[in-house]
Amino acid sequence: MSSSPFDLPYDLDIAWCPGCGNFAIIKILKQALENAGIEPRKLVLVSGIGQAAKMPQYLQCHYFNGLHGRSLPVATAVKACNPELCVIAESGDGCTYGEGGNHFLHTIRRNPDIVNLVHNNMIYGLTKGQGAPTTMKGMKTSIQLKGYALEPFNPLAAALAMGAGFVARVSSGDAAQATTVIEQALAYPGYALVDIFHPCISFNKLNTFRWYREHTDSLEDHDETDLESAMTRAMQTEPYRLGVFYRQAKPTFRERSHAYDTDDSPLCRRDIDPAKLADLLGNYRIPTG
Amino acid sequence: MSSSPFDLPYDLDIAWCPGCGNFAIIKILKQALENAGIEPRKLVLVSGIGQAAKMPQYLQCHYFNGLHGRSLPVATAVKACNPELCVIAESGDGCTYGEGGNHFLHTIRRNPDIVNLVHNNMIYGLTKGQGAPTTMKGMKTSIQLKGYALEPFNPLAAALAMGAGFVARVSSGDAAQATTVIEQALAYPGYALVDIFHPCISFNKLNTFRWYREHTDSLEDHDETDLESAMTRAMQTEPYRLGVFYRQAKPTFRERSHAYDTDDSPLCRRDIDPAKLADLLGNYRIPTG
Amino acid sequence: MKPITFPDEVAVLISGEAGQGLNTMEAFLCHIIRRHGLCVFASKEIMSRIRGGLNTTLLRISKQPTAAFRRTPDLLVSMRSGGLKRLDERLCEKTVILYDPRMESAAPRGNGIPIDMKEIARDAGGKLYVGISICGILCALLGIPEEASRHEVEAFFKDKQPQENLAAFTAGYARGRKPDLLHSLNVALQPGPRVAGRLMMSGSQAVGLGALAGGCNFIASYPMSPSTGVLTFLAQQADAFGLLVEQAEDEIAAINMSLGAWYTGARAMVTTSGGGFALMEEGVSLAGITETPCVIHLAQRPGPGTGLPTRTEQGDLNLALYAGHGDFPRIIYAPGSVKQAFNVTRKAFMMADRYQIPVFVLTDQFLMESSWLEDNLSYDGKIPERYLVESEQDYQRYAVNDSGISPRAVPGSGQGWVRVDSDEHDERGEITEDFNVRVLQVDKRMRKAEGLEENDDDITLIGGSDGDIMLVTWGSNYGLGQELATRLINPSVSCLHFSRVYPVPQKGLDILRKAKTVIAIENNYTGQFGALLCAAGIHVQDRILQYNGLPFAVEDVYRSLQQKINGGAR
Amino acid sequence: MKPITFPDEVAVLISGEAGQGLNTMEAFLCHIIRRHGLCVFASKEIMSRIRGGLNTTLLRISKQPTAAFRRTPDLLVSMRSGGLKRLDERLCEKTVILYDPRMESAAPRGNGIPIDMKEIARDAGGKLYVGISICGILCALLGIPEEASRHEVEAFFKDKQPQENLAAFTAGYARGRKPDLLHSLNVALQPGPRVAGRLMMSGSQAVGLGALAGGCNFIASYPMSPSTGVLTFLAQQADAFGLLVEQAEDEIAAINMSLGAWYTGARAMVTTSGGGFALMEEGVSLAGITETPCVIHLAQRPGPGTGLPTRTEQGDLNLALYAGHGDFPRIIYAPGSVKQAFNVTRKAFMMADRYQIPVFVLTDQFLMESSWLEDNLSYDGKIPERYLVESEQDYQRYAVNDSGISPRAVPGSGQGWVRVDSDEHDERGEITEDFNVRVLQVDKRMRKAEGLEENDDDITLIGGSDGDIMLVTWGSNYGLGQELATRLINPSVSCLHFSRVYPVPQKGLDILRKAKTVIAIENNYTGQFGALLCAAGIHVQDRILQYNGLPFAVEDVYRSLQQKINGGAR
């Protein structure tokens, strides 16, 4: 691997299984960050818990490795309080769409200017192979012995239904496309979802490198600004389409929150104005005479 | 009001504001239940917390009035454990789509045979008028002083994206249509979402009886089995369409859970077979000789 | 009939339904009576509904300030049918009752004075104006000059039907001067100048103002009674003070957002009640291991479950104390007055920032929604200190040191990396599975608990420390203890109030260790703070507990203390 | 060199990386050694990863059963580079070390015996088979006859590469008979007949089996180490026993589903760990106010936050004890053996159903994932009683009575209405705001706490009750206390183990009140159970606490007790 500003300057024992799709993703991510010209010292990776969520540990960057399912609220606040930072929320499919499903819905509605990378291996990796919301019907797991039976969660369709402005899917097997798409997500001003297909070689024997190659294909003749068509394609399965499904500028959380309407300085550096507070206290005073 | 088998045999002080849309909904519900031939003693209403969630108190039926946001998991389990019961999960827009958003997503994926009635007044009523997920952009509230700013939550589109098999919207102002649709929801074998537009006269000064009349219209020339068209219409706003957007048979949670594959008796009445357990214990015994 | 005289205090209870404007009446009466130069303490008791039902507001009007609830009013005004029946238990033979004979099936026992409520506001505009007419009656009875009153009405209602309100008020005032009222009631309260210049506010406002003083610039929360007032207050101040106020999708999002905000150096708060807080506990534990500061305003209401959503209790002390899995330090403040509410909320931000721990402000419905009078809040106008460092190249977020407080840097300023981890981590913030590093980090975190600064105002002693009986109160029972200690002087009764309940201030324990008889007064079933005192080796001889959803009535506690003291004889 | 002799016990520690088959080795060795007639207790210590890292399995092989962890093995087998370094602290001069010189930079200090691990399984099929070769070596050393061993291998691996495994085992067995090994180690353990017929199982299996015996027919949970084993076990039994097993979207859904299930008369359980349980607390409070039974299996791991996800601790007692806002009764069991795990889980269903309260089974990673040996579980084969009534026309779900236990009916059977409410409610289950009804219902609920039945087996006294020192243990430290009490006889040391920790059994308190010196042994930082005992008036003189993520090593505690007893002298 060629050197990157995001390489750690020391060796670290990486906790992923040798051969896991996560190794491809870290390469892709570093490249995309470099292409997008992100300064490592301005980068904050926010993650939940799971194999994917270990990603921040392996990059030279700031990070907040929080709770299972809770990367998005943390990431939203980090960006809101310091807009100078580049904020990525990165976690697994179980973490983001399972435990964190409610935040997924409502973060999209807020539209903070963050990138949401979801390692979608269609399984719970770290807890050893239970079904995830994206697990395919019929797959047998240690809990779903007769095969996973729920409707698979369609993150792209859900995001579009919530009004997301940047919705994409890539595969760790196609590094070139994945890098470009993530780069674009980083450039997009608002919430950008990139669902990343990748194989869990330890627990998902169905969705292998090969399966992903054979069951995916790039979006073609697709107008990224056409919501209806984006939705139709998001609902398609065979092949699963890869690329940017939808891109549309929308007001971000910064504007919606009004916190920067009259003051550009990052919230995290704002001080209270004691004179104003003293004035306000005066309003509660019982007037004399 | 003509008498109904669901009338309580005593007077109860109803905690809703005089003139509230909820009064129309209770009438509609009683009528739909009667039309559908539901036996009161087989009916369980499960609700969360909010003004809408008080509904079960005012009907002659069994009920489980649980926590804010948590009606769906309770309802799913009640139906799963005793399929002989008719189970309705009924609550407000805040309860179902806000606090309970994650259950909304995943209950749909499970497809239990329940009806989900959501009183959508586009506001938090019981807590005195904060924005709800369905609140319209620009509406001013006690917390959103400059106007509610998030993308409104589109429950129909979300449900369709999750693979729901029965998706409908009605308005408390059109009792005839609402009654028919709820009756159909009761007849549908699987999760049936009925989002019910209704005015909160105390806190929502925008979405009044009149507003609903002027901004809604029935679905016309619509094929209920066409998912794409259902989605397109669900995304439309002016006018908001009313009626059944989508109807499609799907395997229910009963089948997906396999709990009734070989035994028809309700889970809640099953006893353990001690002989089987003794056998199983034997498997852990270190063989002699 | 000899007129009933109220020389020191008159407690007025107004009963009506939601939607009849009790809140406006309370606000207006508090305002005008205080302007007039009398003290008022107002507390309300409301049903969980928007219209209808039966709510009450209690106004204790007096020369000396009071700050506790009373069960039995001197004067009851019943504005809606059913009020007399519901409140029967709270009345005594002396209570004077203004009621509408058309609304009640029977005349009240005792001193009923019929008032034709429908009639009184008819000319002014009908039943919407009954409330303000009643205000007129009360002002007349309190001897507030008519002319001055009318000015106040005009000012108060200048954007809300000023004419109608004035007319209704005037009609009421006239009614109040009629002989049946004037001659049977003699409110001999002489106003004084000492009320002017004081502050009047609710607990919600005080917590909100304290948050501003503490440098709060971010609040994410989910509405829940009785904590929502703080969110609303801060929303109103957002523009002026540059705050971000966000309504979260749920409480889990709220606490996690607040941790994200603190991580960047912002100062965040969440406001919630027991059930909502239960959902935040995993987040509190995250704050514990990541050593991210956090400030939690927990306004209590009676549980379990949804319980009594609009009422009061002190049942969540244990919840706050043991919230979150694993062991980590925390502080719990429990203010008992608006001054304390302002000060401890402000201090909560400071302590959270300084020690990088979760700090609780534990209040309740009674504190939040009552209208209090306060000399001043002693705001010194200082900009809150920021306990942050600029990171160096080799910065270690979790550096082990003597105090246990590793210097905190934020991303985007300095040369180092700010790595924060919910897994056990080494000094750099990287995940570790090394048993020794684990122990070092646990010890480091727990070391902070030993050094937590105590302040003189964490406790308040009312009366001497060598009396016969020491009452212990915490949180919103401050005023109660004060009043009891002042009234019960033989045998000598003192009161020790804790505005910090955890860690229990050493100074407080010292006083209690020397006390002869300790009686803990708490608004919960099990006596949660008393148990904490027991664990600290204090012998708590007796407890006065209540859990019906109401605040303690001062006369109830007075009576039960009398009984305890005199062995039942009065 | 004189051979090292192990007359009573040999503790074998196997170190390897995730993916090298340690679990299979453990299972196979436990099986074959027990078949051979020796006792084995096996516990593991694993990293939070799927491949790589360094994990260990400890096998205590002995004539008499043991059930505690040991820090220092007699024999270490290191299957991966780095193992020797990492485990250095756990070795002593006497430890014999089997290692691969090609994988280690330095020979181990002490009794190293080089083994060419790559070579040994080469012919059988390469490095995948190293583990089974090692098993061959160990079987040879333990004197398990070759012929019998080979049969066991064939049976055990009949669906998993039987030929390769047999070849590798045989090669290992041959290596084990080489003089360098045979002559330096003398494992003089004579097998006996008493192991045959006993039960071997993990804590997860025991809890799962207990749930079945308790009539569990519904489980909804979200995976979380170390609680997932119970979910997996029940999934495997779903078909045979007619259970519904559902993986919930989160822990909040899980607990609410379980309450829905109980509401219908089904018997549900949730299984989770601290962080997941924190999310369930509002649901526990809902169970409290609605008086819906519920059974919660909480398998502890070290916190706060994500902490050390695959390791062990007893840090969540307070969490369970104070979970949920408001006051309501509950029971917490904390089993210390698989027999207790089976029995208390079974009983948890009974008690939950009978008293309509939440009942906890508090375990930990050590209990869940170790392989235990048990005489029998004394299963009586009784179908669990159902504490349900058929409702009459005028049925009242929350009827107030002396016991506080209102007869519970379910919807769909009987003539009455089953109304369950999370708001405070009247006897019918309808929302109330009546203060008196509130008090009646709180009192009714709390009354149940007084009548909770205690059982003899809630505590176990090992040794006499009049000894010099009384050790107190709870939960998974049962075997530890047992071993200590057996070994430390002068001065006389007894041990009192609590398998129910709340309410603390009266019988246990009685014993402790009479004890001379009480020492509480807990695997957490603050000594949470000790604090409960203190609150009950017990003087706990000393505590032995640990919080590094490992179970207590029996020799560590032995040593520190010796020191306490002899004032430092040995």
Ligand SMILES: Cc1ncc(C[n+]2csc(CCOP(=O)(O)OP(=O)(O)O)c2C)c(N)n1
């Ligand atoms: C509240 C909570 N519940 C459960 C867990 C246990 N847990 C850790 S990771 C994980 C699933 C991980 O799956 P996914 O997010 O898909 O990530 P992957 O490991 O597949 O990359 C779970 C259930 C937890 N840490 N916290």
Ligand SMILES: Cc1ncc(C[n+]2csc(CCOP(=O)(O)OP(=O)(O)O)c2C)c(N)n1
């Ligand atoms: C965990 C929790 N958080 C917050 C609340 C407070 N709460 C009660 S009802 C409600 C909102 C109700 O809005 P909605 O569901 O739309 O019902 P409506 O009153 O409008 O019918 C809230 C926030 C609660 N009871 N529990």
Ligand code: SF4
């Ligand atoms: S368990 Fe699966 S996802 Fe996790 S590191 Fe291994 S292969 Fe990758």
Ligand code: SF4
């Ligand atoms: S607050 Fe709104 S929704 Fe609730 S009862 Fe009143 S009008 Fe209806």
Ligand SMILES: [Mg+2]
């Ligand atoms: Mg995954």
Ligand SMILES: [Mg+2]
């Ligand atoms: Mg609503």
